[in-house]
Amino acid sequence: MYLTRFKYIPLIGTLMNYKKEYFSKDLIAALTVAVVVIPQSMAYALIAGVNPVYGLYTAIVSTIIASAFGSSNHAIAGPTNAIALLVASSLGKYMGQENVYQMLFLMTFMVGVLQILFGVIKLGKVINFVSHSVVIGFTAGAGVLIGLGQLSTLLSISIKDSAHMSTMQKFYYVMTHLSQTNMYALGLGAMTMAIIIVCKKINKKIPGALIGIIIPIIFIVMFSLDQKGVKLTGFIPSSLPPFKMIQFDLNVMQNLFGGAVAIAIIGLVEAIAISKSIATTSRQKIDANQEFIGQGLANAGAAFFQCFAGSGSFTRSAINYQSGAVTRFAGIMSGIVVALVLLFFAPYAQYIPNPCLAGVILVIAYNMVDKKEIMHIVKAGKFKSDSIAMFTTAIATIVMPHLDVAIYTGIAISIALYLKDTNKAPLKILLPSQEKNGHVIEKEVKSLKEKVDILIIQLEGNLFFGSAEDLQTKLDDLTDKSKVFILRMKYVATIDLTALGALKVFIRTVKESGGIVIFSGVKSEFNSLLINSHVTSDIGEDNIFMSENEIFASSTNALERAKSVLGCEIIDGKDKSAACNLLESEINTNVDSGIKNRNTAAF
Numbered sequence: 001m002y003l004t005r006f007k008y009i010p011l012i013g014t015l016m017n018y019k020k021e022y023f024s025k026d027l028i029a030a031l032t033v034a035v036v037v038i039p040q041s042m043a044y045a046l047i048a049g050v051n052p053v054y055g056l057y058t059a060i061v062s063t064i065i066a067s068a069f070g071s072s073n074h075a076i077a078g079p080t081n082a083i084a085l086l087v088a089s090s091l092g093k094y095m096g097q098e099n100v101y102q103m104l105f106l107m108t109f110m111v112g113v114l115q116i117l118f119g120v121i122k123l124g125k126v127i128n129f130v131s132h133s134v135v136i137g138f139t140a141g142a143g144v145l146i147g148l149g150q151l152s153t154l155l156s157i158s159i160k161d162s163a164h165m166s167t168m169q170k171f172y173y174v175m176t177h178l179s180q181t182n183m184y185a186l187g188l189g190a191m192t193m194a195i196i197i198v199c200k201k202i203n204k205k206i207p208g209a210l211i212g213i214i215i216p217i218i219f220i221v222m223f224s225l226d227q228k229g230v231k232l233t234g235f236i237p238s239s240l241p242p243f244k245m246i247q248f249d250l251n252v253m254q255n256l257f258g259g260a261v262a263i264a265i266i267g268l269v270e271a272i273a274i275s276k277s278i279a280t281t282s283r284q285k286i287d288a289n290q291e292f293i294g295q296g297l298a299n300a301g302a303a304f305f306q307c308f309a310g311s312g313s314f315t316r317s318a319i320n321y322q323s324g325a326v327t328r329f330a331g332i333m334s335g336i337v338v339a340l341v342l343l344f345f346a347p348y349a350q351y352i353p354n355p356c357l358a359g360v361i362l363v364i365a366y367n368m369v370d371k372k373e374i375m376h377i378v379k380a381g382k383f384k385s386d387s388i389a390m391f392t393t394a395i396a397t398i399v400m401p402h403l404d405v406a407i408y409t410g411i412a413i414s415i416a417l418y419l420k421d422t423n424k425a426p427l428k429i430l431l432p433s434q435e436k437n438g439h440v441i442e443k444e445v446k447s448l449k450e451k452v453d454i455l456i457i458q459l460e461g462n463l464f465f466g467s468a469e470d471l472q473t474k475l476d477d478l479t480d481k482s483k484v485f486i487l488r489m490k491y492v493a494t495i496d497l498t499a500l501g502a503l504k505v506f507i508r509t510v511k512e513s514g515g516i517v518i519f520s521g522v523k524s525e526f527n528s529l530l531i532n533s534h535v536t537s538d539i540g541e542d543n544i545f546m547s548e549n550e551i552f553a554s555s556t557n558a559l560e561r562a563k564s565v566l567g568c569e570i571i572d573g574k575d576k577s578a579a580c581n582l583l584e585s586e587i588n589t590n591v592d593s594g595i596k597n598r599n600t601a602a603f
Contacts, residue, residue: 086309111300143366490547
């Protein structure tokens with residue numbers, strides 16, 4: 001039984017319920033993940049602009065801590081492509097300084113603290129403001145940047161002072177110096193990419209990246225290609241991640257804060273998206289706030305062991321789940337396996353060719369551009385909010401010098417477009433047809449030209465200050481179109497004082513012109529609000545009909561009131577107006593059956 005008092009330490013709950021048969025499944029999944037994470041973490045370190053060993057350190061410490069404290073049983077954290085690119089962007093102008101690694105670990109700590117803070121104050125739902133389209137756009141743009149940034153390594157073209165150049169500047173330099181290409185390096189990188197692609201087509205479970213690195217090493221040793229200009233990874237220490245105290249500096253923290261916030265946000269978006277995606281199949285309940293805390297602890301703790309910021313990995317998490325992992329111990333054991341490999345096999349890593357790691361990165365970068373999802377968003381509408389947010393974020397990611405600004409731009413545009421879409425007041429106009437069958441015609445406000453005896457206005461959704469102006473405009477256009485107005489309030493979810501103010505103006509304008517407004521289907525929770533805002537006194541209690549359990553009960557009462565106002569009961573049947581015929585038809589139908597066809601007036 002899971003102990004509630006240990007809800008912030010999920011590992012204890014896993015231990016309490018762990019079974020022997022889980023171990024073999026978790027171990028197999030851990031070994032499979034470790035095979036993938038070793039080449040990936042080294043490649044991501046290169047994207048971040050640091051020595052590959054720091055990628056391995058991150059794959060050990062971050063993975064273990066996040067698996068112990070995260071909400072998901074299957075999500076695998078550690079170095080990722082998008083986060084590595086953000087790290088490189090945030091520290092780009094500091095590269096070459098003596099204290100750049102101290103700044104790197106300090107920023108990792110800051111990212112972790114921010115994520116813990118987000119979790120503690122329960123901002124899990126706030127992550128929804130970062131739309132899916134923004135993430136797709138950023139990921140696609142990041143994929144392009146990563147791919148362009150690795151061309152110099154793939155072609156083995158040396159760029160002087162490259163640490164202070166943007167990706168686009170490096171790309172321009174490469175394109176203008178293609179004559180300096182080392183064909184041996186290009187051949188090895190192409191071999192790695194070909195092996196990965198072929199392995200994926202044969203069976204997705206084959207560790208193509210690892211094979212794509214091991215085979216070229218054979219060529220390096222056999223033909224001494226390192227002496228022909230092919231650059232190797234170099235020495236990697238055979239030791240576990242060493243503990244090192246972070247050097248805190250307020251000025252440095254101030255300079256890194258903007259980048260740390262962007263990394264924290266994108267990292268959490270990735271982690272939550274991965275966890276929820278797997279949970280749709282595993283049926284595990286995901287606590288977003290706990291995932292925030294788990295990711296935060298992973299980054300804050302890893303900062304003391306010379307790690308850069310990480311997040312949940314789509315690839316490794318999917319492999320972990322598909323390999324049969326049952327509990328979070330699979331993630332913990334994968335980190336331990338990587339640690340053992342680093343401890344006993346690190347000397348062999350010095351023969352890994354940099355062009356081969358670039359080949360791995362290029363394949364990853366290509367896969368980052370989610371073509372199916374992009375087409376899905378585009379098909380929904382090229383000029384819709386989602387498409388605009390996606391393309392804007394993607395372009396900003398590619399052309400802007402700082403990726404954190406690109407992310408903030410995408411989020412701001414996404415929120416602005418959302419607010420633009422939500423400042424419209426949902427309003428339907430229902431008119432009686434000229435036939436004596438009780439049918440109702442739905443029309444747009446602007447299309448209503450003639451004056452009618454009775455006008456039914458159905459309000460829907462959230463009526464708040466943002467939509468009050470639109471509501472006021474639409475109602476103003478209707479004030480001279482009828483004598484009797486029925487405002488259907490049944491489908492109004494919320495209403496604030498600003499929106500009520502628009503309704504009050506409408507009520508008074510109608511009364512001054514000799515008409516009447518009737519409220520139908522008013523929810524009980526709105527009653528006190530109507531009284532306190534004097535709407536009840538303005539409209540009159542006789543003209544407010546509360547929502548009732550009986551189907552169409554309040555609407556039937558409102559129709560009876562409208563019938564009385566129009567004087568339908570004193571008119572001979574053959575001379576009755578279309579409105580009176582509608583009222584009698586609707587009242588009789590509602591009383592007899594309580595059910596109405598969707599094509600008629602659904603009150």
